[in-house]
Amino acid sequence: MPRGLFITLEGLDGSGKTTQIKRLAAWMQKRSLDPVITRQPGGTATGDRIRALLLDSGSTPLASMTEMALMFADRAQAIAEVIEPALAAGRTVLCDRFTDSTEAYQGGGRELGSQRVLDLHRLVCGDLKPDLTLLLLPSLDSSLARARHRNERTVAQTGKDENRFETEQGEFFKRVWEKYKEIATREPNRVVLIEGNLSIDEVHEQIVEAVSERLIATSRIT
Numbered sequence: 126m127p128r129g130l131f132i133t134l135e136g137l138d139g140s141g142k143t144t145q146i147k148r149l150a151a152w153m154q155k156r157s158l159d160p161v162i163t164r165q166p167g168g169t170a171t172g173d174r175i176r177a178l179l180l181d182s183g184s185t186p187l188a189s190m191t192e193m194a195l196m197f198a199d200r201a202q203a204i205a206e207v208i209e210p211a212l213a214a215g216r217t218v219l220c221d222r223f224t225d226s227t228e229a230y231q232g233g234g235r236e237l238g239s240q241r242v243l244d245l246h247r248l249v250c251g252d253l254k255p256d257l258t259l260l261l262l263p264s265l266d267s268s269l270a271r272a273r274h275r276n277e278r279t280v281a282q283t284g285k286d287e288n289r290f291e292t293e294q295g296e297f298f299k300r301v302w303e304k305y306k307e308i309a310t311r312e313p314n315r316v317v318l319i320e321g322n323l324s325i326d327e328v329h330e331q332i333v334e335a336v337s338e339r340l341i342a343t344s345r346i347t
């Protein structure tokens with residue numbers, strides 16, 4: 126059986142990834158490609174506990190190295206429990222964030238540098254690489270405004286506080302944004318950059334175009 130396709134979505138908080146992953150999954154389901162959808166941090170029972178620890182604004186101070194190690198602990202569990210079994214069974218995996226997030230947020234935002242993240246990735250994740258990464262980069266200002274608004278709503282509706290990253294200052298997110306751009310420039314074959322303040326439909330169209338191309342190239346659709 127051919128191995129499944131591993132597709133990741135990346136971007137700043139509030140870049141619209143979650144909406145787009147749902148729309149892409151619906152588009153695939155219509156074509157009888159039933160994807161496995163997962164997210165990081167989270168996506169497994171252990172990962173959800175790690176996620177709560179990482180995102181709760183009560184978890185301060187958290188050393189940058191601890192934060193990076195926890196991201197990789199979560200990822201190792203997701204690879205073993207969800208991603209590898211699905212790919213081995215020939216399923217397409219849609220993953221909301223993967224190691225590019227660690228490179229952008231911890232490597233760039235926390236200034237730990239790319240090399241440390243990439244070294245850890247090789248060690249912990251067996252260098253598993255996405256076949257395709259969809260990087261959503263609307264302007265920094267609009268992403269941040271959307272993320273803050275969403276968080277306030279979530280706290281009001283559910284009492285769940287996933288706010289720790291959003292309390293960071295603009296300079297932090299500027300470094301994250303720049304690191305994402307650097308990754309896209311370094312790996313143009315893997316990373317499809319979707320830039321600018323586009324509508325949900327326009328972003329969806331670009332995503333479908335990139336995904337169709339890969340699915341046709343690998344004979345998964347005609």
Ligand code: TMP
Nearest residue numbers: 138165166196222223226227230231290
């Ligand atoms: P989410 O809200 O898109 O699920 O992301 C959770 C937060 O975790 C988001 O602020 C980005 C951050 N994050 C990192 O800092 N490093 C990582 O490796 C991952 C996967 C997420």
